[in-house]
Amino acid sequence: MKCEKALGLLGPRLDGELSVNRERSLEEHLSSCAECRHSLAELADLRDALRMLPRISAPERLHQKIYAGFQAEAARARVHPIRHLLHPLVTHAGALAIGVALALGIMFLPKTTDGRPESFLAAHVASLKNEQLTQILASDTHKVRPWFEGRVDYAPIVVDLVDDGYPLVGGRVDLIGRQKTAALVYKWNAHVINLFVTPTDEGEKFPVTEGTEKGFNYIGWRARGFRFFAITGASGNSLRAFSQALQARLHIPKPPASSAKRMKYQ
Amino acid sequence: MYRKRSPREFEKTMLPHIDAAYRLAMWLLGHSPDAEDAVQDSFVRAFRAFDGWKGVNAKGWLLKIVRNTCMTQLGKRSRNANVIHLDTVSGDHDGIGFSDACVDKMPLAEDVLIAADRQARLWAAVNSLPTDSIIVLILREFEDQSYKQISEIVGIPIGTVMSRLSRARQQLRARFLAQGKEGKNHEM
Numbered sequence: 001m002k003c004e005k006a007l008g009l010l011g012p013r014l015d016g017e018l019s020v021n022r023e024r025s026l027e028e029h030l031s032s033c034a035e036c037r038h039s040l041a042e043l044a045d046l047r048d049a050l051r052m053l054p055r056i057s058a059p060e061r062l063h064q065k066i067y068a069g070f071q072a073e074a075a076r077a078r079v080h081p082i083r084h085l086l087h088p089l090v091t092h093a094g095a096l097a098i099g100v101a102l103a104l105g106i107m108f109l110p111k112t113t114d115g116r117p118e119s120f121l122a123a124h125v126a127s128l129k130n131e132q133l134t135q136i137l138a139s140d141t142h143k144v145r146p147w148f149e150g151r152v153d154y155a156p157i158v159v160d161l162v163d164d165g166y167p168l169v170g171g172r173v174d175l176i177g178r179q180k181t182a183a184l185v186y187k188w189n190a191h192v193i194n195l196f197v198t199p200t201d202e203g204e205k206f207p208v209t210e211g212t213e214k215g216f217n218y219i220g221w222r223a224r225g226f227r228f229f230a231i232t233g234a235s236g237n238s239l240r241a242f243s244q245a246l247q248a249r250l251h252i253p254k255p256p257a258s259s260a261k262r263m264k265y266q
Numbered sequence: 267m268y269r270k271r272s273p274r275e276f277e278k279t280m281l282p283h284i285d286a287a288y289r290l291a292m293w294l295l296g297h298s299p300d301a302e303d304a305v306q307d308s309f310v311r312a313f314r315a316f317d318g319w320k321g322v323n324a325k326g327w328l329l330k331i332v333r334n335t336c337m338t339q340l341g342k343r344s345r346n347a348n349v350i351h352l353d354t355v356s357g358d359h360d361g362i363g364f365s366d367a368c369v370d371k372m373p374l375a376e377d378v379l380i381a382a383d384r385q386a387r388l389w390a391a392v393n394s395l396p397t398d399s400i401i402v403l404i405l406r407e408f409e410d411q412s413y414k415q416i417s418e419i420v421g422i423p424i425g426t427v428m429s430r431l432s433r434a435r436q437q438l439r440a441r442f443l444a445q446g447k448e449g450k451n452h453e454m
């Protein structure tokens with residue numbers, strides 16, 4: 001073998017891509033040619049240096065955007081399996097809406113992965129803008145709760161609040177930080193209330209947080225091993241009433257089924 | 267439209283490769299919002315084409331889509347810049363900054379600085395290669411793809427993979443060494 005040919009095989013040899021025969025004849029050449037051995041060592045150094053370069057990872061916001069986009073696509077595939085064939089325009093409009101929502105949502109996205117108000121706010125805004133308000137559409141807590149099984153790695157508390165004037169609309173899974181989080185959707189008049197339910201350890205402290213950000217009101221508290229975080233475009237007072245109703249239900253047994261039909265006017 | 271493959275499977279096989287997809291896009295499009303858009307776009311495409319995945323080398327399948335999306339983007343750029351041949355775009359894109367990626371994570375010890383300087387020079391050398399060379403090189407060295415897998419991702423014969431890779435390494439070696447010689451007054 002000539003040096004010229006041997007040099008061309010050095011790379012493939014490092015990459016483990018040589019046939020047995022070629023490898024054998026290359027080794028033969030290397031054993032008698034110091035120059036090609038030197039080139040091989042140089043090439044190996046270069047490869048090692050390359051592999052030691054720091055690996056970039058994608059920014060957190062890109063992870064979140066892709067995950068949200070994936071969920072939207074997945075929901076569409078589940079709910080409207082033949083929509084692509086029937087209404088391409090609708091689908092495109094939907095994709096556009098999601099794009100706009102994500103563009104808006106990303107402005108609020110947090111830098112860290114903890115559950116600060118901004119992360120919930122971003123999820124709330126995204127849920128309003130795209131068609132992803134609910135992934136399961138059901139007012140029955142016994143349907144919504146099991147739906148989360150296998151989708152988040154805990155069983156969220158799902159409370160029926162229809163008697164208090166807050167009918168359950170459904171649920172969905174949001175990515176808060178990198179944590180898959182159960183989101184429950186309630187209605188109050190024309191307003192949507194997103195309620196995020198995440199498990200907490202006994203030791204973790206979440207003081208009641210309440211506030212307004214970008215025109216949305218939020219309130220967060222901790223009860224029965226969960227952190228609750230509610231956010232809405234409705235007024236702060238009505239959100240507080242929602243949270244009080246929910247806390248009351250968390251601490252008293254459910255009323256008998258017959259009273260569930262009673263409408264409540266206030 | 268019946269789907270053979272479930273969203274859950276997509277989540278398990280494709281979503282773990284967001285970082286790899288981003289790395290490829292960054293090397294091809296530079297440190298710009300375009301790279302993020304391209305990755306996001308690629309995942310939407312991948313999801314819609316997911317039934318066509320043969321079930322092997324998930325990362326490679328995804329990177330092929332990322333690569334195609336980025337090349338389309340580069341094509342647009344070159345048209346905007348009134349450049350006709352794609353090849354001439356190579357090497358003069360914004361590039362990905364070594365410092366963006368890692369410098370703030372590095373402790374400031376002398377020998378670490380020297381190592382960092384060497385890495386920065388290598389980074390710059392890779393970045394100065396033509397796009398064709400960058401693709402094969404990073405698929406091989408950073409994403410651990412075989413020649414056959416690279417040939418599928420880039421859509422070229424295995425022999426071409428081999429010659430491009432060989433050329434890329436020669437270019438890299440030449441540029442890396444050249445930079446090393448003038449590197450005395452190089453600043454981070």
Ligand SMILES: [Zn+2]
Nearest residue numbers: 003006033036
């Ligand atoms: Zn030789």
